[in-house]
Amino acid sequence: MIELDGLTKRWPGAATDAVHDLTLxxxxxxxxxxxxxxxxxxxxxxxxxxxxxxPSGGALRIDGQDALRMDAVTLRRSIGYVIQEVGLFPHWSIAENVATVPRLLGWPAARIAARVEEVLALTGLDPAVFARRRPHQLSGGERQRVGVARALAGDPPVLLMDEPFGAVDPVVRGRxxxxxxxxxxxxxxxxxxxxHDLDExxxxxxxxxxxxxGRLAQHAPAAALLARPADGFVAEFLGSDRALQRLALIPAAPVAGAAAEGxxxxxxxxxxxxxxxxxxxxxDAVPLAGGGAISLAAVLEQARA
Structure with a gap:
C-alpha cells in the first residue's frame, strides 16, 4: 500500500507549492x-x-512503514522504478542490467541468475536469445521490456512507472x-x-x-471518473470522447443478446x-466468440447508464 498524507513539495524560492497537501x-x-x-x-x-x-511536508507510508524515516537508498532498492528513457547501462549485457538490484541486495549468484531468467521470460524476452545482448542490439520496445524486467527483478511490492511507454511507437505501445x-x-x-495519455x-x-x-482535482475508479467528472476542469481535461473511453472499460460478454451474423x-x-x-x-450487431451478440441498442444503453 502507498499512502500519501498531506504530501507537499515547495522548491526553494518558489511562490507556490509544486505539490500541495496531496492525500492519496x-x-x-x-x-x-x-x-x-x-x-x-x-x-x-x-x-x-x-x-x-x-518532500517539504506531509507523511508518506509504504506498506504501513514511515518511508520518510527510512534510509533513502534502502527504500529505493525496495521499490521498482520504470522510466521512459529506460536508463540501461550500455556496456552491460541485458542479464547484467536486469540483475542490478538483486546484486545490490546481496543475493547469491545462483538466485540472481534464476531470477534474471524468470523476469525476462515474464516480460516476453527469451533469456536464451536476449540475456547476452547489449542494449544497442535491442529495439525500443525490447529495451522498455528490459526496463520493466529490471524493475521487477528484486520482487518489490511497489512499482513506480514514469511515462513508461512514451518513447515507443503507438503499435508497440499498445502491445x-x-x-x-x-x-x-x-x-x-x-x-x-x-x-499524459488518458487511454493509458x-x-x-x-x-x-x-x-x-499540484493539487488533487479528482481521484476515482477509471469508469466512475469518466462517467462523473468532479468539475468543469476535469471534464475538459478528460475530453469530449470520454464516453467512448468508458465503453472501452466495459466487457461486452455480460450484455450479449441474441446471435448475429458475421x-x-x-x-x-x-x-x-x-x-x-x-x-x-x-x-447494428456483431457476434462474440463466446456466444451471443452485441447490438447497437445495448451499447447505447450502457453508454447512458
Whole structure:
C-alpha cells in the first residue's frame, strides 16, 4: 500500500507549492494512474514516493512503514522504478542490467541468475536469445521490456512507472500496455503510474488521480471518473470522447443478446470494440466468440447508464 498524507513539495524560492497537501492512497495490489496537464505535479509526486525528491511536508507510508524515516537508498532498492528513457547501462549485457538490484541486495549468484531468467521470460524476452545482448542490439520496445524486467527483478511490492511507454511507437505501445497489464494483474503489485495519455491511464489504472497545479482535482475508479467528472476542469481535461473511453472499460460478454451474423469478436472484447466493429461493417450487431451478440441498442444503453 502507498499512502500519501498531506504530501507537499515547495522548491526553494518558489511562490507556490509544486505539490500541495496531496492525500492519496493506493491499496495493496492495485494500480493508480496520475494524469494532469504539464506542470501539474505528476512526476514530482512520483519521485517523492521513492525520495528521489524529498518532500517539504506531509507523511508518506509504504506498506504501513514511515518511508520518510527510512534510509533513502534502502527504500529505493525496495521499490521498482520504470522510466521512459529506460536508463540501461550500455556496456552491460541485458542479464547484467536486469540483475542490478538483486546484486545490490546481496543475493547469491545462483538466485540472481534464476531470477534474471524468470523476469525476462515474464516480460516476453527469451533469456536464451536476449540475456547476452547489449542494449544497442535491442529495439525500443525490447529495451522498455528490459526496463520493466529490471524493475521487477528484486520482487518489490511497489512499482513506480514514469511515462513508461512514451518513447515507443503507438503499435508497440499498445502491445506493451496489454502485456504489462496482464503482468501487473498476475503479480499483484502496488503500482503508481504517471502518464499524459488518458487511454493509458484508464487501461492500466484501477483508479485515476487527476492533478491540477499540484493539487488533487479528482481521484476515482477509471469508469466512475469518466462517467462523473468532479468539475468543469476535469471534464475538459478528460475530453469530449470520454464516453467512448468508458465503453472501452466495459466487457461486452455480460450484455450479449441474441446471435448475429458475421465474424465473431474475441470473447474478451469491450463495448468500444463492438461499436468499432459495427461502424466498420455497417451493421447494428456483431457476434462474440463466446456466444451471443452485441447490438447497437445495448451499447447505447450502457453508454447512458
Amino acid at each position: 492512497t493506493v491499496p495493496e495490489g492495485t494500480s493508480c494512474a496520475l494524469i494532469g496537464p504539464s506542470g501539474s505535479g505528476k512526476t514530482t509526486t512520483l519521485r517523492m514516493v521513492n525520495r528521489l525528491i524529498e 506493451l500496455q496489454e502485456e504489462v497489464l496482464r503482468l501487473l494483474k498476475t503479480l499483484r503489485k502496488t503500482v503508481l503510474i504517471v502518464t 491511464a484508464v487501461r492500466l489504472g484501477d483508479a485515476v488521480a487527476v492533478l491540477r497545479d 465474424a465473431p469478436l474475441a470473447a474478451e472484447a469491450s463495448l468500444r470494440d463492438a461499436l468499432a466493429a459495427m461502424l466498420a461493417r455497417g451493421t
